[in-house]
Amino acid sequence: xxxxxxxxxxxxxxxxxxxxxxxxxxxxxxxxxxxxxxxxxxxxxxxxxxxxxxxxxxxxxxxxxxxxxxxxxxxxxxxxxxxxxxxxxxxxxxxxxxxxxxxxxxxxxxxxxxxxxxxxxxxxxxxxxxxxxxxxxxxxxxxxxxxxxxxxxxxxxxxxxxxxxxxxxxxxxxxxxxxxxxxxxxxxxxxxxxxxxxxxxxxxxxxxxxxxxxxxxxxxxxxxxxxxxxxxxxxxxxxxxxx
Ligand SMILES: [Zn+2]
Numbered sequence: 001x002x003x004x005x006x007x008x009x010x011x012x013x014x015x016x017x018x019x020x021x022x023x024x025x026x027x028x029x030x031x032x033x034x035x036x037x038x039x040x041x042x043x044x045x046x047x048x049x050x051x052x053x054x055x056x057x058x059x060x061x062x063x064x065x066x067x068x069x070x071x072x073x074x075x076x077x078x079x080x081x082x083x084x085x086x087x088x089x090x091x092x093x094x095x096x097x098x099x100x101x102x103x104x105x106x107x108x109x110x111x112x113x114x115x116x117x118x119x120x121x122x123x124x125x126x127x128x129x130x131x132x133x134x135x136x137x138x139x140x141x142x143x144x145x146x147x148x149x150x151x152x153x154x155x156x157x158x159x160x161x162x163x164x165x166x167x168x169x170x171x172x173x174x175x176x177x178x179x180x181x182x183x184x185x186x187x188x189x190x191x192x193x194x195x196x197x198x199x200x201x202x203x204x205x206x207x208x209x210x211x212x213x214x215x216x217x218x219x220x221x222x223x224x225x226x227x228x229x230x231x232x233x234x235x236x237x238x239x240x241x242x243x
Contacts, residue, residue: 002072004037008195011167011213013039014092020056020084026077033061033076039090040076041097042068044189046126047104047209052093056086072191097210099242104128105167105212106157106221106239110135112203113156114235115182119149121233123183128209130243134236141228153235154223160200164216168198180204 001021006013018035026032033054040063043049049066054076061080068074082088107128114121114137121137141149170180174194177184181196181204188194188206196204197211212218220240227234 001036002191003035003074005074005192005208006037006039007041007210008193008208009169011169011211014094014097015039016090018054018088018090020082020086020088023082023084026075030064030077031061031079031082033078033082034073035076035088035090038066038074038076039092040066040074041092041100041210042066042074044068045104045207045209046107046128048100048129050092050097050100053091054080054082054088055091056082056088058082058086061088068191070191099130100128101210101212102218102239103130103133103242104209105215106218106237107133107135108197108199108203108205108207108211109157109160109215109218109221110153110223110235110237111205112160112199113153115203116156116160117152124232133238133243134234137233137235138231139228139233140231141226141233143228146226146228150223150226150235153226154221157221157223157237161215161218161221163200164214165200166214167211168201169195169211170198170204171195174206177204177206181206 016039022034040050054061058081061082062078064078121139124136126135225236
């Protein structure tokens with residue numbers, strides 16, 4: 001049965017209670033724990049997984065990696081005493097989560113900046129890791145326009161962050177997302193509830209990742225590089241204090 005994803009419902013669910021559904025050993029010899037519900041984010045959508053601790057009567061299980069399988073079950077991989085049926089308390093590593101959330105939300109603000117500037121770029125893949133943060137677009141950009149475009153996107157993104165705005169979570173069928181989102185990818189995962197997050201009141205993004213509650217929580221966003229080749233333009237960025 002699919003794991004209930006507590007982190008989808010609110011911006012900062014970092015603790016909670018759950019029951020252990022299964023315990024097995026993965027190919028690397030690590031313990032693989034499935035719970036009925038979890039606040040641990042599994043890697044996905046370019047955002048890295050959470051780490052932290054699962055505590056029960058037997059002691060503490062250290063969560064080193066978290067994965068979502070095609071059936072919607074979340075696998076907590078790590079080490080420590082734990083058994084099926086245990087009532088456990090969950091604690092996500094807050095520092096790591098907040099960092100990943102700010103980086104991920106910054107990627108969406110880059111998207112928002114691109115839209116604000118009226119650039120007809122179609123978003124492609126993105127990565128929001130400390131060692132690699134970028135958003136790619138199906139768009140061509142002439143070399144002589146690169147520097148000026150970088151400056152414009154950075155300014156527009158900083159304007160969004162500077163203005164601040166509370167994000168909003170909405171669950172809806174994929175068929176309705178087009179009313180709120182400029183781009184609805186045709187590969188939205190079907191193994192978790194469909195959800196959009198509304199940035200700056202009118203910019204919806206279909207996304208199951210974790211997001212800042214207010215865009216001002218991102219901090220100073222810098223566009224570090226824009227590279228365009230073969231019709232793909234890659235916008236790399238950094239968030240102050242992270243990367
Ligand atoms: Zn996202």
